[in-house]
Amino acid sequence: MTAIETTGLTKRYGATTAVADLDLRVPEGVVYGFLGPNGAGKTTTMRMLTSLTRPSSGSARVAGVPTDDREHLIERVGYLPEEPPLYTELTAREQLTYAAGLRDLPEEATSQRVEELLDRLDLSGDADRRIDAYSKGMRQKTAFVQSLLHDPDVLFLDEPTSGLDPRAARTIRKMIDDLADEGTTVFLSTHILPVVDEHADTVGVLYDGRLVAEGPPGDLKRQADAGESTDERTLEDVFLEVTSEDPAADEATVEGATDVR
Numbered sequence: 639m640t641a642i643e644t645t646g647l648t649k650r651y652g653a654t655t656a657v658a659d660l661d662l663r664v665p666e667g668v669v670y671g672f673l674g675p676n677g678a679g680k681t682t683t684m685r686m687l688t689s690l691t692r693p694s695s696g697s698a699r700v701a702g703v704p705t706d707d708r709e710h711l712i713e714r715v716g717y718l719p720e721e722p723p724l725y726t727e728l729t730a731r732e733q734l735t736y737a738a739g740l741r742d743l744p745e746e747a748t749s750q751r752v753e754e755l756l757d758r759l760d761l762s763g764d765a766d767r768r769i770d771a772y773s774k775g776m777r778q779k780t781a782f783v784q785s786l787l788h789d790p791d792v793l794f795l796d797e798p799t800s801g802l803d804p805r806a807a808r809t810i811r812k813m814i815d816d817l818a819d820e821g822t823t824v825f826l827s828t829h830i831l832p833v834v835d836e837h838a839d840t841v842g843v844l845y846d847g848r849l850v851a852e853g854p855p856g857d858l859k860r861q862a863d864a865g866e867s868t869d870e871r872t873l874e875d876v877f878l879e880v881t882s883e884d885p886a887a888d889e890a891t892v893e894g895a896t897d898v899r
């Protein structure tokens with residue numbers, strides 16, 4: 639099944655077109671790296687795909703559910719936004735119990751899952767402290783657990799390793815791989831290109847609201863004209879090339895993998 643499918647998905651804010659006519663097909667169980675410069679429309683896309691923002695036109699289905707069917711959609715998707723909202727007067731354990739309650743998740747199984755996830759992220763020892771006393775990384779870990787609690791089919795992650803120390807960041811990256819192995823589709827937006835290079839099966843690059851390149855990282859690198867041997871090309875070269883204002887660079891970009899312009 640296709641995990642994410644969008645047709646002509648568009649969002650306008652007044653005169654600004656944040657996302658323009660986006661056609662995406664993301665198969666189940668893959669890690670999809672969603673890249674783009676600041677203001678390219680990544681957050682807006684994720685907000686539309688999680689039913690937090692309505693498209694101006696076009697449509698989308700996630701896990702087979704139309705995104706305008708919010709009630710059913712939220713059972714199937716998880717979202718870790720860049721600045722996750724948490725009740726800072728609660729402890730992490732209370733926050734997670736509260737979130738599970740909102741979703742009507744079975745108590746015992748959920749509590750076991752919470753403990754496993756907290757333990758994996760090295761947060762068990764702090765789980766009964768109030769979130770307002772947490773570091774940025776501890777808040778991030780709490781929000782990450784919250785996005786996963788209901789075992790979503792499709793998980794949207796916006797800069798999931800933001801503020802995390804190297805060990806915690808590595809744990810999250812490993813969890814992303816494990817989730818995909820278990821069949822979860824992970825839609826990963828980050829500016830940390832080596833993470834995308836290592837973990838994403840497919841990369842999509844958004845520029846000015848449009849998808850300007852898409853394909854497996856290796857294919858994109860092979861086809862990028864970075865003036866270097868293939869081995870030395872990085873995803874950063876691809877990114878800079880396909881998001882360039884320079885029309886000459888626009889001509890000679892990543893043809894083939896799926897250059898979608």
Ligand SMILES: Nc1ncnc2c1ncn2[C@@H]1O[C@H](COP(=O)(O)OP(=O)(O)OP(=O)(O)O)[C@@H](O)[C@H]1O
Binds near residue numbers: 654675681683
């Ligand atoms: N609520 C809003 N009202 C008006 N304009 C908005 C709103 N949200 C986003 N935009 C505009 O839409 C465009 C895309 O923004 P978006 O936040 O989706 O980009 P992004 O790719 O997530 O950027 P970043 O990498 O900086 O997080 C920008 O021009 C932004 O100013």
